[in-house]
Amino acid sequence: MEKKKKSLSFSESVNFMVDRALTVLDIDPGTSKSIKTCNSTIKVSFPVVINGSIEVFTGWRSVHSDHRLPSKGGIRYAPIVNQDEVEALAALMTYKCAIVDVPFGGSKGGLLIDPSKYSRDDLQKITRRFARELVRKGYLSPATNVPAPDMGTGEREMAWIADTYKHLHPEDINYLGCVTGKPVAHGGIRGRTEATGRGVVYAIREFFRNADDVKAAGLQPGLSDKRVVIQGLGNVGYYAAKLLDEEDNCKIIAIVERDGVLTNDRGIKIENVRCHINEHKTIKGFPDAQFSEDGASGLEIECDILIPAAMEAQITTDNANNIKTKLIVEAANGPVTFRADDILRQRGITILPDAYVNAGGVTVSYFEWVRNLSHIRFGRMERRHDEMRGAQMLKVIESMTGEKANDWMQAEIVRGADELDLVRSGLDDTMRNSYQQLKEVLDSHEEVKDFRTAAYVVAVQKLLRSYIDIGVY
Ligand code: GLU
Numbered sequence: 001m002e003k004k005k006k007s008l009s010f011s012e013s014v015n016f017m018v019d020r021a022l023t024v025l026d027i028d029p030g031t032s033k034s035i036k037t038c039n040s041t042i043k044v045s046f047p048v049v050i051n052g053s054i055e056v057f058t059g060w061r062s063v064h065s066d067h068r069l070p071s072k073g074g075i076r077y078a079p080i081v082n083q084d085e086v087e088a089l090a091a092l093m094t095y096k097c098a099i100v101d102v103p104f105g106g107s108k109g110g111l112l113i114d115p116s117k118y119s120r121d122d123l124q125k126i127t128r129r130f131a132r133e134l135v136r137k138g139y140l141s142p143a144t145n146v147p148a149p150d151m152g153t154g155e156r157e158m159a160w161i162a163d164t165y166k167h168l169h170p171e172d173i174n175y176l177g178c179v180t181g182k183p184v185a186h187g188g189i190r191g192r193t194e195a196t197g198r199g200v201v202y203a204i205r206e207f208f209r210n211a212d213d214v215k216a217a218g219l220q221p222g223l224s225d226k227r228v229v230i231q232g233l234g235n236v237g238y239y240a241a242k243l244l245d246e247e248d249n250c251k252i253i254a255i256v257e258r259d260g261v262l263t264n265d266r267g268i269k270i271e272n273v274r275c276h277i278n279e280h281k282t283i284k285g286f287p288d289a290q291f292s293e294d295g296a297s298g299l300e301i302e303c304d305i306l307i308p309a310a311m312e313a314q315i316t317t318d319n320a321n322n323i324k325t326k327l328i329v330e331a332a333n334g335p336v337t338f339r340a341d342d343i344l345r346q347r348g349i350t351i352l353p354d355a356y357v358n359a360g361g362v363t364v365s366y367f368e369w370v371r372n373l374s375h376i377r378f379g380r381m382e383r384r385h386d387e388m389r390g391a392q393m394l395k396v397i398e399s400m401t402g403e404k405a406n407d408w409m410q411a412e413i414v415r416g417a418d419e420l421d422l423v424r425s426g427l428d429d430t431m432r433n434s435y436q437q438l439k440e441v442l443d444s445h446e447e448v449k450d451f452r453t454a455a456y457v458v459a460v461q462k463l464l465r466s467y468i469d470i471g472v473y
Contacts, residue, residue, distance in 0.1 A: 005339070010088035010312055011038075013338040018095070021456030024447055027464070035463050038064045038087045044133040048126050050118070059111035059130050061139040061147075064090035067466040070143055070369075071105035072097060072362055074150025074181075075130075075157070081110035085312070089150075092333050092355055093362065095459040100359040100434045102366045107145055109134070115152050127157050131164040140165060142177030142372070148365050149181040151311065154235070155193065158182045177372035180365035189368040189378075191423035192361075197239025198424070199360015200307070200331045201248070202431035203352055207327070210439065217350035218326045219304055224249040229303040229325070231256040232310030233273065233283075236331050236358065240309060242270045250305075254298050257283045261298030264289040300324060308335035315340045323349065330354035345450055353452035355459065356434055363430045367423055378419045386416035434458075 008016065015036050022032045041062040047054045060083050063071045073093035086108050094106025111130055115123060134140035140147065140161070149158060158181045165178040172178075176187035184190055191198070208214055208223045219226070228250045230241045244250040251267035259282050262268060268289050276286045284291055292298075299306065299319060306325040308314045312334035315323060320336075320343035328344065328351045330336060336344065336351065344351060371378060390413050394405055405413070417425070441454040448454050 007316075008338055009084045010334055011084050011091065013313075013334065014088045014091050016338040017341065017452060018091075018456050018460070020453045021460050024445055024453065024457055025460055025464075027460065031464070031467060034467070035460060036091070038062055038090060039066060041083055041087060042134075042137050042139055043083065044130070044137065046129050046133055048122075048129055050122050050125075057111060057113060057126055057130070059109065059133070060086040061109040061134055061145070062087045062090040062107060063139070063145065064106040064108075065094040065463070066105040066144075067463065067470065068097070068103045068105050070141070070146040071107035072102070072146050072148070072180075072365065073106055073108040074148045074361075075109035075111065075153055075161075076150035077111050077113050077115045077152030077157075079112070079114040081112050086110045088312075089333055094463070095355040095456060096359045096362055098459040098462040099356050099437070099455055100363050100430050101462075102359070102362055104146075104362070104366065107139075107147075108150075109139075109147055113152075120156075123157070124160050127160045128164045131161040132168070135165055135168050140178055141169070142172065142174040142369070146177065146365075146369060147179050148361065149235070151234070155181055155183045155188060158188075159186050162186065174373050177369050180368040180372075182368070187368075187372055189364065189371050189423060190418075190420040191427070192364045192368055193235065194239040195364035195423075195427060196236045196358050196361035197241075197309075197331070198243060199363065199427055199431055200236065200240040200309070200329060200357055201243040202360065202428050203357045203435065204244070204305070204329055205248070206432050206435040207352060210435075213350070213439075218348070226250045226304040227253045227302075228305045228307060229254040229256070229298060229301050230307045230309055231299060231314060231335075232308070232332065233257060233270075233277065234309070236361075237307070237309030238270065238274060240307060240331055242274075245270045253303060254301050255283065255289075256295050256298035256310075258295065259284060260291055260293040261295045262286055262289040262291055263298070263301065305329060308332050311335070313337050315344070317343065320344055321347075323347075325349065327352070330357050333358065341452065351450065351452055353455050356438060356451070356455045359434070360427055360431060363427055364423055367426055378422045379417055383416035383418060387414055390414040390416065 043060050045056055045058045047056050090106050090108035097104045139145050158179045161179045166175045181192055182188035230237050241252050245252050254263045262283050300322040302324040305327045307329045309331035315336045317339050320340035330353055333354050394413050437458050438454040441457045
């Protein structure tokens with residue numbers, strides 16, 4: 001039955017999910033349409049000389065919304081990327097920013113390329129040329145449109161983009177804010193690389209702090225010892241799995257990757273797998289787990305928490321009925337299709353949705369952008385002052401109690417927060433606050449029964465506020 005239906009595009013899938021929230025809020029069709037519609041998309045094709053001959057590359061940048069500027073979102077480099085995908089991802093950025101109160105519109109970019117097939121120098125040429133196209137067409141600047149890393153891109157590409165913009169606009173004193181996710185030595189912020197994965201874990205921790213939600217999902221209290229399956233050990237999946245393994249005492253019982261799946265019921269040490277991948281470029285041959293080439297079967301392993309952290313459309317009508325988990329945490333963008341989401345909800349599986357779960361990346365991007373505009377590292381002015389106050393406080397406590405604090409206490413009380421502490425604190429605060437906003441919607445709207453609809457209700461309410469305040473012109 002299901003299979004006979006024409007499969008939905010990524011954008012349609014996102015829009016149908018948003019429709020549930022629009023129905024709950026009883027929004028009129030015109031406003032609904034204006035919220036869902038992607039404002040503009042450019043497609044650029046440009047030639048680059050590679051090994052003495054010309055190759056033509058094609059890329060897109062979509063601005064889904066610009067009620068707040070800049071519009072924000074990553075640029076992905078992938079051998080399969082198209083306009084619909086970029087527009088769907090840009091839409092997710094709009095909702096994501098609204099959910100976590102990041103004052104940006106939503107945007108996304110994609111370049112059709114398999115980056116593994118090109119040298120570093122070639123990638124630099126291609127990236128700089130792509131960035132030039134974006135600047136010239138008005139799709140890249142600190143004030144209007146600010147890219148970030150995504151699949152297939154990282155701080156290296158962001159540094160090239162920032163440098164290209166600087167050369168085109170040397171008079172722009174805020175040039176570093178034209179892109180986020182840069183290397184720390186070139187205007188980046190500490191904690192950005194780990195931010196999306198860390199944000200995923202902060203979301204999971206907040207979920208487990210809410211005993212009623214844990215119970216409703218059919219899980220035992222406490223994150224410790226939970227059996228976790230993760231798909232994708234890229235930047236997001238790696239940090240999420242590493243923290244769950246090393247700080248939360250979870251058991252990572254399976255890792256699904258492009259080339260297969262690793263399983264071990266006693267738990268897999270993420271750092272060891274990462275070292276193995278760095279050395280061998282594959283998970284195959286990892287000594288402390290069983291390997292199977294049937295990666296897709298990994299998603300169907302019985303577990304407490306399933307974390308798809310790879311790419312969109314991984315849980316579809318084909319496998320939704322075989323998923324055996326209590327909680328799905330969407331670290332990737334759009335890993336569950338609209339129809340699969342319906343099946344999973346009917347089966348009572350709790351889903352923490354992408355637009356909330358993976359918003360840690362753009363949250364810390366926002367901190368980076370603010371840092372770039374203020375031209376000063378967070379904590380630079382106050383750190384030593386805080387330390388001095390801490391030392392004074394300690395002296396007072398010691399003189400009042402007549403006891404000497406041990407070394408550990410001294411260090412903890414005296415220590416002033418550095419940039420990384422502040423970034424993590426801001427990220428944790430954001431993920432906790434946003435979770436509570438979703439909960440308020442779940443508690444106050446009887447017809448909202450799942451976190452995804454709650455997340456979109458939160459987002460749409462905030463977007464609506466903008467429409468009401470600014471108006472349409
Ligand atoms: N590409 C990331 C995302 O999908 C980060 C976006 C950003 O930091 O602007 O959320």
